[in-house]
Amino acid sequence: MKLYVDAGNTRLKWCLEEAGTTVANGAGVLDEENPFPGLAGYASGIRGIAVSTVASEEKRERLLGYLAVLSKVPARCYWSEPERGGLQNAYSDYDRMGADRWHGMYGAWLDHKQGFVVVDAGSAVTVDFVNQCGRHLGGYILPGLQMMFRSLKTDAARIGFDPEQVLETGPGKSTGECVNHGLAWLSDAMIARIRWDAQAFGLADVLVTGGDADRLIRLGLTGIHRPDLVLAGLRAIADEETS
Ligand SMILES: Nc1ncnc2c1ncn2[C@@H]1O[C@H](COP(=O)(O)OP(=O)(O)OP(=O)(O)O)[C@@H](O)[C@H]1O
Ligand SMILES: CC(C)(CO)[C@@H](O)C(=O)NCCC(=O)O
Ligand SMILES: [K+]
Structure with a gap:
């Protein structure tokens, strides 16, 4: 399964996909203790993590820290392109x-x-x-x-x-x-x-x-x-x- 995260300035949205099908999705707040309610049960099945974020560097680091605890798979951030x-x-x-x-x-x-x-x-x-x-x-x-x-x-x-x-x-x-x-x-x-x-x-x-x-x-x-x-x-x- 792959995890995709859209982390805005207020809330974050995520979805978990397997072979083109959505297995689970949710929303959360980065400042809260668990920014991904509902995700932990799927953690061991995660094979890739992609992040799109516009939050501050400090918040992005907190997000990556949280994901690192959740899964061994490194998260990759994707940015704007020409x-x-x-x-x-x-x-x-x-x-x-x-x-x-x-x-x-x-x-x-x-x-x-x-x-x-x-x-x-x-x-x-x-x-x-x-x-x-x-x-x-x-x-x-x-x-x-x-x-x-x-x-x-x-x-x-x-x-x-x-x-x-x-x-x-x-x-x-x-x-x-x-x-x-x-x-x-x-x-x-x-x-x-x-x-x-x-x-x-x-x-x-x-x-x-x-x-x-x-x-x-x-x-x-x-x-x-x-x-x-x-x-x-x-x-x-x-x-x-x-x-
Ligand atoms: N459950 C909710 N929690 C917070 N805001 C909500 C909620 N539902 C609707 N809103 C509205 O959504 C707006 C925030 O939108 P959204 O969740 O898309 O933000 P975001 O992705 O963090 O924003 P951005 O990408 O602009 O940083 C707020 O102005 C608020 O009025
Ligand atoms: C404008 C927001 C905050 C909308 O989420 C975001 O896209 C952002 O931080 N943009 C950077 C500035 C720009 O897009 O030119
Ligand atoms: K947004």
Whole structure:
């Protein structure tokens, strides 16, 4: 079995595969005592470990330390690349791009050769455009929902509210409504821009992933929900490298 890990800034997602079939999968938090609940029982069967991470070096080392205790098999980290299988990175400083973006785009490229937009709504939100030639046209990095709630709470003294995930976008009549509706309104505007840009670039498929994917879809983003997109890209790349 091979273990694939997508470690973001908030949570990590993993899946265990055997001959193209998912044996088990799960999610966890790196700072917790057991970041991989449900995995330990499979440890002795692990024959390879591939990691995609955007967490700090300190967190990456903690992750590798945890995996080293779990299994004797060394973990290999996979990073952003200039090109793979016809997909071309728009960054000239390609190694500055978050591994999750590259792996997400590659996961999408595998079965959307007609071009696509990837929206990854995680701790941060990223939007990336890839055309039918496999050319990454570039993208955007925005603060994620929790990050925006947190910055309003901590950086403004008199904004007191309970963060709520609402779909209402009308003008608020209390601090709570102004903040919660405000962030839904902002996401709504982002969704309209994604639709507009996708059309301008001639891209029909919008693939949505990340912890807040559902929220964006409920707010009206028309797209294909692919919770496993980063893991799918990582899996394909790791398998190509080791076969
Ligand atoms: N069980 C959960 N735990 C934490 N966040 C969650 C959960 N379910 C949904 N979310 C939402 O998911 C977002 C985090 O997304 P995700 O889990 O994709 O993060 P991540 O992969 O760590 O992020 P990134 O890759 O951007 O660092 C948060 O903003 C939060 O609103
Ligand atoms: C933007 C995030 C945080 C999204 O997870 C990640 O992809 C990252 O840390 N990227 C590095 C900067 C870049 O992609 O240009
Ligand atoms: K992510």
